[in-house]
Amino acid sequence: VDYDVIVLGGGVNGLGTARDCAMRGLKVLLLERGDLASGASGGSSGLIHGGPRYMLSGPEVTRLACRDSGYIQRLAPHLLFRIPFLVPFTSRRERQSLAERAVAYATEVFFSTYDVYQSLKRGKPSVRLSAEELYRLEPGLRPGLHGAVTFDEWGIDAHRLCVLNALSARDHGAEVRTWTEAREVVREGGRAVGVRWLDRVTGQAGAARGRLVFNATGAWSPALARRQGATVRMRPGKGVHLVMDRRLSDYAVVCNGVDGRMLFVYPHDGESWIATTDDDFYGDPDDAEATADDVAYLLEGAASVFPAVRAARLSRAFWALRTTLYDYGPNEDALSRDHQLIDHAAEGAAGLLSLVGGKLASYRAQSEEVTDRILRDLGRAPVACRTHQVPLPGGEAVADAAALAAAHGVALPVAARVVYRHGARAGEVLRLCDQDPRLRLLVCREEGILAAEVVHCVRHELVRRLVDLRSRLKLSVGACGGLDCARLAAQLTARELGWPPERTRAELDGLLQAGWRERRAVLGGSQLAQEELLRGAHWAVSA
Amino acid sequence: MTTRRVDVLVVGGGMAGVVAALAARAQGASVLLVRRSPGATALAGGAIGVAPDLDALPGDPLIGRRSPLESARRLAARRPGHPYAWLGVGDLEEALGFAGAHLSALVEPADGRPRFLAHVSGGVVECALCLRSQAAGDLRRARGLAVVVGFSGHLGFDAGLVASAVARLTASGGPAAAAVEAAAFTGPGDGALRPVELARALEPPGAAEALGAAIRAVLPRGATVALLAPVLGLDPAARVHARVEAAAGLPVAEVVADPPSVPGLRLDAALLARLEGAGVEVLQGDLGPGGGPGRPVSLGETVIEAGSWVLATGRFVGGGVLRQAGLVEPLLDLPVLASEAGAAGLELAGRPPALLTVRQRVAAQPLLAAGVAVDAACRPLDEAGRPVGERLFAAGALIGGHEHAADQTGLGVAILSGWIAGRGAAARSGGA
Numbered sequence: 024v025d026y027d028v029i030v031l032g033g034g035v036n037g038l039g040t041a042r043d044c045a046m047r048g049l050k051v052l053l054l055e056r057g058d059l060a061s062g063a064s065g066g067s068s069g070l071i072h073g074g075p076r077y078m079l080s081g082p083e084v085t086r087l088a089c090r091d092s093g094y095i096q097r098l099a100p101h102l103l104f105r106i107p108f109l110v111p112f113t114s115r116r117e118r119q120s121l122a123e124r125a126v127a128y129a130t131e132v133f134f135s136t137y138d139v140y141q142s143l144k145r146g147k148p149s150v151r152l153s154a155e156e157l158y159r160l161e162p163g164l165r166p167g168l169h170g171a172v173t174f175d176e177w178g179i180d181a182h183r184l185c186v187l188n189a190l191s192a193r194d195h196g197a198e199v200r201t202w203t204e205a206r207e208v209v210r211e212g213g214r215a216v217g218v219r220w221l222d223r224v225t226g227q228a229g230a231a232r233g234r235l236v237f238n239a240t241g242a243w244s245p246a247l248a249r250r251q252g253a254t255v256r257m258r259p260g261k262g263v264h265l266v267m268d269r270r271l272s273d274y275a276v277v278c279n280g281v282d283g284r285m286l287f288v289y290p291h292d293g294e295s296w297i298a299t300t301d302d303d304f305y306g307d308p309d310d311a312e313a314t315a316d317d318v319a320y321l322l323e324g325a326a327s328v329f330p331a332v333r334a335a336r337l338s339r340a341f342w343a344l345r346t347t348l349y350d351y352g353p354n355e356d357a358l359s360r361d362h363q364l365i366d367h368a369a370e371g372a373a374g375l376l377s378l379v380g381g382k383l384a385s386y387r388a389q390s391e392e393v394t395d396r397i398l399r400d401l402g403r404a405p406v407a408c409r410t411h412q413v414p415l416p417g418g419e420a421v422a423d424a425a426a427l428a429a430a431h432g433v434a435l436p437v438a439a440r441v442v443y444r445h446g447a448r449a450g451e452v453l454r455l456c457d458q459d460p461r462l463r464l465l466v467c468r469e470e471g472i473l474a475a476e477v478v479h480c481v482r483h484e485l486v487r488r489l490v491d492l493r494s495r496l497k498l499s500v501g502a503c504g505g506l507d508c509a510r511l512a513a514q515l516t517a518r519e520l521g522w523p524p525e526r527t528r529a530e531l532d533g534l535l536q537a538g539w540r541e542r543r544a545v546l547g548g549s550q551l552a553q554e555e556l557l558r559g560a561h562w563a564v565s566a
Numbered sequence: 567m568t569t570r571r572v573d574v575l576v577v578g579g580g581m582a583g584v585v586a587a588l589a590a591r592a593q594g595a596s597v598l599l600v601r602r603s604p605g606a607t608a609l610a611g612g613a614i615g616v617a618p619d620l621d622a623l624p625g626d627p628l629i630g631r632r633s634p635l636e637s638a639r640r641l642a643a644r645r646p647g648h649p650y651a652w653l654g655v656g657d658l659e660e661a662l663g664f665a666g667a668h669l670s671a672l673v674e675p676a677d678g679r680p681r682f683l684a685h686v687s688g689g690v691v692e693c694a695l696c697l698r699s700q701a702a703g704d705l706r707r708a709r710g711l712a713v714v715v716g717f718s719g720h721l722g723f724d725a726g727l728v729a730s731a732v733a734r735l736t737a738s739g740g741p742a743a744a745a746v747e748a749a750a751f752t753g754p755g756d757g758a759l760r761p762v763e764l765a766r767a768l769e770p771p772g773a774a775e776a777l778g779a780a781i782r783a784v785l786p787r788g789a790t791v792a793l794l795a796p797v798l799g800l801d802p803a804a805r806v807h808a809r810v811e812a813a814a815g816l817p818v819a820e821v822v823a824d825p826p827s828v829p830g831l832r833l834d835a836a837l838l839a840r841l842e843g844a845g846v847e848v849l850q851g852d853l854g855p856g857g858g859p860g861r862p863v864s865l866g867e868t869v870i871e872a873g874s875w876v877l878a879t880g881r882f883v884g885g886g887v888l889r890q891a892g893l894v895e896p897l898l899d900l901p902v903l904a905s906e907a908g909a910a911g912l913e914l915a916g917r918p919p920a921l922l923t924v925r926q927r928v929a930a931q932p933l934l935a936a937g938v939a940v941d942a943a944c945r946p947l948d949e950a951g952r953p954v955g956e957r958l959f960a961a962g963a964l965i966g967g968h969e970h971a972a973d974q975t976g977l978g979v980a981i982l983s984g985w986i987a988g989r990g991a992a993a994r995s996g997g998a
Contacts, residue, residue, distance in 0.1 A: 312925070315918035461721045461757035474721055510687050510824065514724040524730030528688050532928070539927035544920035546933060547889040551919075552882040556609060558934055559971035560824035563689030565928050 026052045026198075028397055029218055029233035031205045031247070033057075034064040035181070036378055037239035038188035038199075039390030039410070040397075045195035046413065047394060047406040052231055053189075053197060054220055056204035058491045060185035062241045062308070064383060065494055066343025068264065068298045069291050071095050071103065071384045072176040073144065075137045077360050084360050085140060088384040092144035092177060094411040095387065099179075099187055099418040101446035106178045106289055107147070108275040110134070111157060111168040111328060127170075134172045146175035161272055163331050176275070178291050181383060182494035183444060187415040189485055194416065202487050208236055208251050208375060215251075215367075215375040224487055235397055238377040242308040242344035248377060253370040255377045256349035258358060261304040261342055263317040264296050265545065268338040268502035271295040271331060280324035284356055288325045288332060293469075294501075297325045297332065301355040304344055313340035313544040337545035338502035339538075348380045362389050364396060374400070387411060417446030424449070431456050433463060433473065440471035444496065445479075452479045466515070467508040469501045477512050481519040489516050489530035490537050499538050502550060504557045509534055510564075531564050568868050572598040573995035574988070575863075575872030576846075577853060577897065578886070580607035582962025582980035582987075583878030584837040585665050587846045589988030590876070592664075595995055597846045598872065600853060600865060604834050605884040606963060606971070607980070611822040612796070612829025613683055614673070616662065616694035616978030617641045617650070628706040628739045633678050634694035635659055638978065647967045649979045653942055653986060658978070661985035666695060668844070672802065672836040674701040682706050682740070684714070684731040684793060684821045686723060691822045692974060697829050699798055699807040702791050703819030705732060705740035710790030712741040714821075715781050719751035720759065723795035728821055732793070741790065748780040764797040765828045769804035778813020789816060796820035796829050802836070858898060859957035860996075873995030874957035876987045877946070878980075879964050881937055886964040892916035893936050895964070900946045900954060903966050904936040930969060937966025944987040957994045959987035 030041045033055025041053040055061075073089035096103055112127050134149035141148055152171045158164060189199050205218045209230065217232035238244050238255070248255040275289030288297050300317050318340060325332040347358045362381030367373070376396070381389045391408045398405060422445075428438035431453035442449040455475035456463045462475035480486055480495045489512065492498040498512055499505030509531060517527040535557075546554055574590040576583045579601030587599045617638035619631050632640070638658055642650035650658075666676055676695050682705040683691045690705070702708065712732050716725030725745035732743035751757065751764065759767065768774050781792055798820055799806025811818040820829060841848055849865055857863025859875045879886030879897060888894050893902040893915040904914045904922050914922060914932065922933035938946045938960050945953035946960045961983040963970040970976030 313920070315920040318918065318920065460754070461719060463755075463758045464721055465758060506825070511722060514727060515721065517724070517727070524688050524727050527724075527727055531687065536927045540925060543923040543925075543931075544918070546919040546923070551889050551933075552885075555606070555882045555934060555971050556825060558931075558969065559606070559610065559976075561687070562928075562972035562974075563685040563691055563822070563824075564687045566685070566689040566691065 024232045024234055026050045026231060026233035027401060028235045028237055029054070029231060030237045030239060031218070032239035032241060033059045033185070033189065033199070033201060034062050034239060034241055035060070035185050035188065035383055035386040036381060036389055037237070038185050038192060039386045040237060040239060040393045041197045041199065042188050042192040042195065043390045043394040043408060043410045044397060045192050045197040046409055047398065049397070051192065051197035052233065053192065053199045054203045054205045054218065055201045056223065058201055058488065058494055059189050059485065060182045060494050062243070063343040063345060064185050065182045066262070066341050067181050067383045068296070069178055069181045070106070070176055071144070071179050073137065073140050073384065074360060074382060075134065075174060078133070078137065084382070084385070085137070087388050088382055089140035089143040091388045092384050095179070095184075095384070096145060096177065097414070098411070099184065099415040099446065100421060101417060101443055102180050102183055102187075104178045104292065106176050106275050106291070108174045108176055108277060108287070108289070109152070109157065109161065109171045110174070110277045111164065111171040113168060113328070131172050134174045137174055141175060144177065149174045161274055161276065163272060163329055164276065165328055165330055168328070180292065180444070186484055186495060187417065190416045193485070199485060201485055201491070205247070208372065210251070210372055213371045214373045234374065234401055236375045237393065237397065238375060241346045244346070244377050244379070248367070251367070251372050251375065253367040253372050253375065255365060255379060257379050258347045258349050258355070259304045259308070259344040260301045260347050260355045260358070261311055262299040262301055262345055263313045263321065263340055263342045264299050265318060265321045265337055266339045266341065267295040267332070267335040268550070269294065271335055272329065276328055278324055278328040280320060286321065286324040288329050294338070295335070297321045301345070303355060308344050311342055311344060312540065313342050315544065318544050336502065336549050337547065338550055339500070339541035340544050341541050346379055364393060417448040420447040422447050422449045427453055437465070437471040437473060441473070441476060452476050455479060464511070466511045467498060469503055470497050472496050472498060472508065474511070474515055477515045478519060481516050486516070489513055489534045492516070493534070493537060499534055502553060504538050504542060504553055505535060506553070506557055506560055509561070528564055535561055535564065569862070569871065570598060570868055571871045572596045573873050574598070574876065574991045575600065575870055576876045576878060576988070578605065578878030578880060578884060578962065579838070579848065580605040580878065580880055580884065580962060580980065581837065581977050582984040583876070584841060585661070585981050585984030586876040586878055586959070586961050586988035586991065587841060588668055588844050589664065589985045590992040591844050591846055593989055593992035595992035598870060599841060599846050599848045600870070601848065601850060602852055602885065605880045607837065607977070608830050608834035609825035609827070609883065610830045610833070610977065611685070611691070611824070611827050612697045612700060612833050613681075613691050613693040613822050614695035614977040614981070615692065615974035616658070618692045618974045619680065620644070625738055628682060628735060631680050631706070634680050634978070635678070637680070638975070641975065648975070649940070649965045649967050649983060650975070652940055652967070653944065653982060655982070657986060658982050661982045662694065664985055665981045668840050669836055672697055672832060674698045679706065682735060684728050686728060686795065686821055686823045688727040688731045690731050690735060694978065697820070697833070699820045700822065700829065701819065702817035703793050703821060705735045708741040708791050710741055711786065711788045712743050712791050712793055713785060713789040714743065714745045714793045715784070716745065716747045717750040717795070718747045719753070719756045720764070721757065722761070728793060744786055746784045746786065748777070748784050750777050750780050761795070761797050761823065761828055762800060762826070762831070764795070765800045768797065768806045769799050769801060774799070774806045774809035775813045778810040781810070781814040785816070791817045791819060793819050793821050796823045796827055800828055800831060802832060853897065859955055874959065874991040876959045876961055876991045877964055878961040878984065878987070881963040881970065884963060887936055889919070895938055898958070900938045901949050902936055903939055904932045934971070935966055935969045937964050939967070940965050940983070943990050944983050945990070957991070957996065959991050961987040
């Protein structure tokens with residue numbers, strides 16, 4: 024037997040579990056058929072939030088998420104940023120009906136209840152704001168609101184959270200293979216004993232034997248289970264986010280869609296996002312896309328409190344499928360966000376476990392639970408989980424961007440971005456500039472990406488395809504669409520990985536295609552002019 | 567308020583607007599050109615595509631490739647929604663000759679054959695005209711060994727990637743390819759320079775000569791032409807190309823780059839200089855609302871009255887077409903169509919972008935081909951397919967039906983439509 028456990032899926036649950044298993048001494052192989060975080064993890068709202076909404080259906084979900092949010096802040100402080108939320112009162116200021124007053128009161132009480140959990144994640148307690156205070160904070164809100172309640176959450180680069188878990192898993196001995204698809208779970212005598220895989224970059228096929236197989240393939244798991252004659256029941260819900268090219272507000276603002284669903288407009292790093300749709304999705308997960316309806320629905324909802332979104336520049340729409348637990352009857356929003364571990368022994372596949380549901384903020388706790396179970400199934404003595412104590416790579420200390428900028432001769436905003444992405448390891452990235460001054464070439468002005476950082480990523484962050492740099496560095500993701508960076512990054516990556524020119528061109532094409540898919544539903548205004556420019560810049564890639 | 571009365575007002579100062587202004591001027595009309603800012607022409611690579619040979623297969627000999635004019639004829643026959651089909655290509659040769667003559671200081675004369683130029687991304691660009699600094703890199707004419715030269719101090723240009731573009735055509739009769747690295751841009755901070763800064767750095771005395779000598783030092787035996795990143799000076803008066811060539815001791819050519827490219831900026835500057843030489847007045851700014859042929863329009867403190875108008879306002883980059891609720895032409899509210907679908911295109915234009923694009927990036931995208939429809943005289947058409955006015959003309963990327971940025975016909979359409987529109991505008995200006 025080659026491995027104790029084979030993990031399928033390079034989302035946050037698979038990677039978190041691979042990290043935990045490796046830290047507890049197990050021999051781990053993780054297979055991901057695309058890039059890390061290419062499903063629901065990367066396509067999430069990018070919030071390590073407690074989910075106050077879930078207090079109603081399952082307070083345990085909220086408590087768990089809040090506690091783990093606190094842990095994640097200690098594991099990777101550089102990746103997190105505070106996002107204060109405003110819940111405006113939309114009813115009349117004068118002559119409120121009893122019902123309207125009851126809603127306002129209930130909202131206030133609701134968030135003071137949530138305050139109980141805030142200390143778990145270093146959140147500030149909620150505050151009741153008058154109308155004057157509200158408009159002072161966010162003058163762009165539509166007129167007629169008569170106050171708000173605040174609550175406190177944290178944003179995160181969910182892609183990098185996954186990448187850091189992968190790096191940590193690897194550092195603890197796990198083997199992490201991206202762009203490698205598990206084609207089949209091999210069974211012998213009613214037990215899963217391994218997988219057959221296909222490397223989608225090299226075309227190489229292979230097999231690995233393992234004592235346990237953990238299926239964490241998210242929206243792809245029902246199909247994977249079905250091929251084994253097993254069942255994973257799920258109600259995948261498509262969630263679309265709209266992205267504006269800059270921050271429209273300082274605060275997240277909660278609003279309602281035309282159907283009454285809760286939406287929010289919020290600053291996320293340098294952008295503003297509108298979250299999110301939730302619609303049952305049937306069909307192949309690979310075919311999911313943002314539709315014209317998704318875009319119109321989200322814009323309408325956001326504009327109902329924040330009219331300026333109508334004039335804002337949309338730079339992309341991204342989507343993912345929530346792997347919500349199956350239930351017949353409730354509408355999408357009412358489905359539980361809890362998670363469930365399925366043992367397929369009764370279906371003739373002992374040793375095959377599947378995870379359904381769960382939240383980004385609780386990934387570490389979910390992974391701990393799965394790892395406990397894996398140790399038990401393997402008949403190992405319990406080993407204490409340490410994933411909440413050992414920092415993720417770069418999370419060991421907070422780096423001083425100003426000192427790094429001065430020491431390595433790079434601009435402060437660039438150094439700050441390197442610190443944001445790499446934390447305590449930022450110095451490692453910038454030292455490359457000292458060794459080769461050519462690596463001071465600025466590849467992306469928007470994200471502050473130097474050639475050195477591209478090279479560092481390719482060398483150390485499990486990069487196999489050019490498109491992997493989207494999740495590592497947000498390269499070619501922003502409003503510019505890769506006008507400056509795409510070709511430069513392709514050249515740098517090709518140098519590092521020894522790609523022949525034809526491969527480089529194919530990789531460049533793949534990177535540009537990924538960006539086009541996210542932009543095409545939102546093209547208008549300046550973004551459409553940018554697209555014309557991009558067409559001119561990049562048509563020769565395929566000529 | 568001052569009032570300016572001219573025969574022809576041209577709105578837009580890219581290739582189409584400039585050719586229209588020069589063509590109208592050549593007919594004796596008084597011409598005023600208003601431009602807001604450098605447009606898509608300034609962002610182009612400097613190679614002037616007219617029509618690619620759509621029937622050519624990879625591996626076909628370059629020597630047998632169709633002429634740009636013949637390719638344009640075939641394209642017009644095959645794509646009835648393309649501007650070449652609306653305008654006819656009968657005047658294309660004369661229009662290209664006219665534009666080439668006016669830009670002869672910068673542009674290599676056409677010889678009726680297509681040119682094939684290597685692109686920085688490793689592709690090959692087919693064009694009808696190119697800059698003089700690009701001409702020696704025409705893979706149909708170059709013989710022997712083309713050496714792609716990288717700069718040892720700068721990672722922005724990958725000589726190996728470009729050499730692969732050259733090598734792809736070697737079997738079709740192109741030159742053999744090799745990549746070398748010359749000692750250049752090795753000073754402190756040089757590695758972080760952007761293309762325009764590299765170009766400026768080569769202008770001072772001695773800089774171009776040093777680059778030429780560095781190239782000479784690394785040339786392999788048998789090298790017949792050196793291909794370089796297109797950074798050989800921004801100001802033509804600095805003669806960087808000629809100085810590098812003299813010092814390197816062999817023909818030197820710039821390859822085509824993505825925007826913002828130095829050759830595109832040079833082309834834009836040359837167009838403006840030509841207007842001045844031909845006596846076309848150029849004003850900078852945004853036109854006010856409510857104008858049109860024979861009707862006054864404001865430009866800041868100036869009122870302009872022109873007998874006929876040529877709109878050469880470009881597409882999305884130029885601002886000639888916007889997508890608000892639907893696609894609109896903001897200056898005169900002309901109907902806009904999306905795609906090459908003719909009448910059906912007008913109904914499509916109101917649809918959301920997700921429905922006007924397809925998932926494959928490299929496929930034709932109706933949204934990106936949006937623009938106004940014109941008749942054979944370059945007059946914009948209304949919903950019923952009739953000219954909006956006798957003295958209103960459109961030219962360049964404002965005309966829909968082609969993806970000017972990506973289908974290699976963009977500047978060809980600009981020159982042809984600019985020439986037709988400019989002459990038509992001069993003939994119908996009514997001596998305002």
